[in-house]
Amino acid sequence: MSDENIQTYDVIVLGAGPVGENVADRTSAAGLRTVIVESELVGGECSYWACEPSKALLRPALLYGEAARFPGVAAAVTGSLDSVAVLKHRDRMSADWNDADQVGWLESAGIALVRGHGRLDGVRQVTVATPDGGTVRLRARHAVAVCTGTRAALPPLPGLDALRPWTSREATSAREVPRRLAVVGAGVVAVEMATAWRALGSEVVLIAREQRLLARVEPFAAELVADRLRAAGVDLRLGSGVVSAERAGGPDDGVHLSLTDGTRIVADELLFATGRAPRTDDIGLETVGLASGTWLTTDDSCTVTAVAGDWLYAVGDVNHRALLTHQGKYQARIAGRVIADRAAGRELDAAPWSPHAATADLRAVPQVVFTEPEIAAVGLTTEDAARAGRAVDVVDYDIGRVAGAIQHDPEYRGRARVLIDPERGVLVGATFAGAGVAELLHSATIAITGEIPVERLWHAVPSFPTISEVWLRLLETYRDQQSR
Numbered sequence: 001m002s003d004e005n006i007q008t009y010d011v012i013v014l015g016a017g018p019v020g021e022n023v024a025d026r027t028s029a030a031g032l033r034t035v036i037v038e039s040e041l042v043g044g045e046c047s048y049w050a051c052e053p054s055k056a057l058l059r060p061a062l063l064y065g066e067a068a069r070f071p072g073v074a075a076a077v078t079g080s081l082d083s084v085a086v087l088k089h090r091d092r093m094s095a096d097w098n099d100a101d102q103v104g105w106l107e108s109a110g111i112a113l114v115r116g117h118g119r120l121d122g123v124r125q126v127t128v129a130t131p132d133g134g135t136v137r138l139r140a141r142h143a144v145a146v147c148t149g150t151r152a153a154l155p156p157l158p159g160l161d162a163l164r165p166w167t168s169r170e171a172t173s174a175r176e177v178p179r180r181l182a183v184v185g186a187g188v189v190a191v192e193m194a195t196a197w198r199a200l201g202s203e204v205v206l207i208a209r210e211q212r213l214l215a216r217v218e219p220f221a222a223e224l225v226a227d228r229l230r231a232a233g234v235d236l237r238l239g240s241g242v243v244s245a246e247r248a249g250g251p252d253d254g255v256h257l258s259l260t261d262g263t264r265i266v267a268d269e270l271l272f273a274t275g276r277a278p279r280t281d282d283i284g285l286e287t288v289g290l291a292s293g294t295w296l297t298t299d300d301s302c303t304v305t306a307v308a309g310d311w312l313y314a315v316g317d318v319n320h321r322a323l324l325t326h327q328g329k330y331q332a333r334i335a336g337r338v339i340a341d342r343a344a345g346r347e348l349d350a351a352p353w354s355p356h357a358a359t360a361d362l363r364a365v366p367q368v369v370f371t372e373p374e375i376a377a378v379g380l381t382t383e384d385a386a387r388a389g390r391a392v393d394v395v396d397y398d399i400g401r402v403a404g405a406i407q408h409d410p411e412y413r414g415r416a417r418v419l420i421d422p423e424r425g426v427l428v429g430a431t432f433a434g435a436g437v438a439e440l441l442h443s444a445t446i447a448i449t450g451e452i453p454v455e456r457l458w459h460a461v462p463s464f465p466t467i468s469e470v471w472l473r474l475l476e477t478y479r480d481q482q483s484r
């Protein structure tokens with residue numbers, strides 16, 4: 001490659017999803033000349049086909065559910081959701097799949113953008129195939145950060161293409177409400193999309209190979225969601241799988257599914273919500289000695305340790321540490337600092353909770369599942385603790401007995417659980433399931449990351465009457481358990 005055709009920057013970021021944008025923001029703010037490469041839309045999966053559109057579909061569904069049950073309000077909620085208006089709202093929240101605003105932000109932050117498909121091309125080099133058929137060659141003085149995210153992983157079913165299945169992309173961007181929707185999977189995408197499309201009027205069948213929904217959350221929380229989905233009319237087929245599927249063609253054109261229990265289902269659309277695969281199959285990993293198509297393993301500084309020289313970073317979904325926007329952006333802040341400090345010749349501090357270590361990925365990953373009811377969880381679950389052989393004290397409380405929750409909904413159903421490390425007397429996990437608990441979660445995240453002693457939490461007084469009073473009830477329950 002002749003040198004005059006190469007553009008040199010301090011840092012190259014591959015992929016302009018929320019994580020790539022944040023890496024670039026941090027390195028650019030540190031005075032490093034930064035270029036970002038994007039093959040689709042600046043803003044990534046999150047802005048256009050994941051978090052933003054899915055939450056825009058779910059908010060009306062949850063609002064409607066709460067209002068339709070509330071005394072005095074129920075009488076005012078007599079019709080069904082206006083699906084045309086909801087889909088229009090979703091379009092607006094997805095910026096109509098136009099990234100002009102985010103491109104404007106890159107410009108304002110002094111970050112260069114190259115549009116096209118980027119591939120590593122040896123040490124600190126990236127080649128971009130641009131949409132006009134051209135090639136742009138980039139070289140980095142200090143770092144290349146791979147932030148290429150994930151795509152939907154599909155099961156190995158014969159004749160998959162002819163089925164024209166929905167993935168998370170179609171489930172979040174569809175322009176019409178299908179009359180009948182079959183969802184395969186029991187993870188977050190499956191339950192959130194089943195909730196949203198059922199509220200919009202689809203007849204929904206959810207087919208899961210597990211005997212329960214949401215395998216990674218506390219079973220009591222998953223059970224509350226399963227109950228509400230059933231009450232809303234979703235047909236839950238747990239412990240079941242798809243043996244065969246085909247599109248009929250002709251005027252019906254439905255998808256005909258045979259399940260492992262011998263039953264058959266016909267649906268207009270079939271959503272595979274069956275997990276994610278890393279977008280690393282065509283990014284030139286082999287040119288730096290890595291296997292293509294794999295998740296990129298990093299240390300806590302987000303440096304890819306299998307590549308010598310501390311110049312290659314993998315940040316966000318692609319490193320498989322925590323497939324969440326906020327956690328990827330946290331890693332981006334850490335990685336940006338690491339890149340800037342290494343470039344300036346400053347020592348790194350590898351100790352937990354240092355500015356160079358994404359320690360929260362291991363101790364306190366918060367997540368809200370936007371279902372009815374909401375599930376908000378951070379840190380360990382009881383199953384995690386058992387798997388890790390960690391002794392924990394488990395404290396449960398029925399949120400429906402808290403005055404603030406009764407004000408929120410006289411028929412409030414919900415439950416909270418915290419896990420306490422008995423030796424250190426600090427919280428190591430929390431799960432809340434109930435309406436309006438999403439905004440409660442950060443208090444638990446702070447308690448865990450701050451390692452606040454339970455004795456001190458007694459002095460954090462929740463306002464009356466709020467759902468946060470559940471904190472006080474949990475402390476009282478713990479005190480009573482201890483004195484027995």
Ligand SMILES: Cc1cc2nc3c(=O)[nH]c(=O)nc-3n(C[C@H](O)[C@H](O)[C@H](O)COP(=O)(O)OP(=O)(O)OC[C@H]3O[C@@H](n4cnc5c(N)ncnc54)[C@H](O)[C@@H]3O)c2cc1C
Binds near residue numbers: 050
């Ligand atoms: C339906 C759904 C709902 C979700 N809801 C939530 C939620 O509510 N909250 C939450 O925290 N998380 C949610 N997530 C997860 C969240 O979307 C991801 O964690 C987040 O998008 C990861 O960000 P990222 O920047 O790592 O990757 P992405 O957002 O996937 O961005 C990667 C970018 O890299 C680009 N790219 C890939 N390869 C190349 C290449 N070779 N050259 C150039 N560019 C390339 C892509 O085009 C893309 O723009 C949801 C996911 C799904 C599927």
Ligand SMILES: NC(=O)c1ccc[n+]([C@@H]2O[C@H](COP(=O)([O-])OP(=O)(O)OC[C@H]3O[C@@H](n4cnc5c(N)ncnc54)[C@H](O)[C@@H]3O)[C@@H](O)[C@H]2O)c1
Binds near residue numbers: 184187188208273370
């Ligand atoms: N609110 C949020 O924070 C939010 C919302 C949506 C997605 N996400 C993130 O996106 C990620 C992906 O979510 P997801 O629900 O797609 O994945 P997941 O890994 O959570 O669940 C995948 C589901 O598909 C099933 N499955 C996998 N392969 C299958 C097969 N061959 N046949 C049948 N079933 C199969 C699994 O058993 C599981 O039930 C999650 O890690 C989550 O963190 C977050």
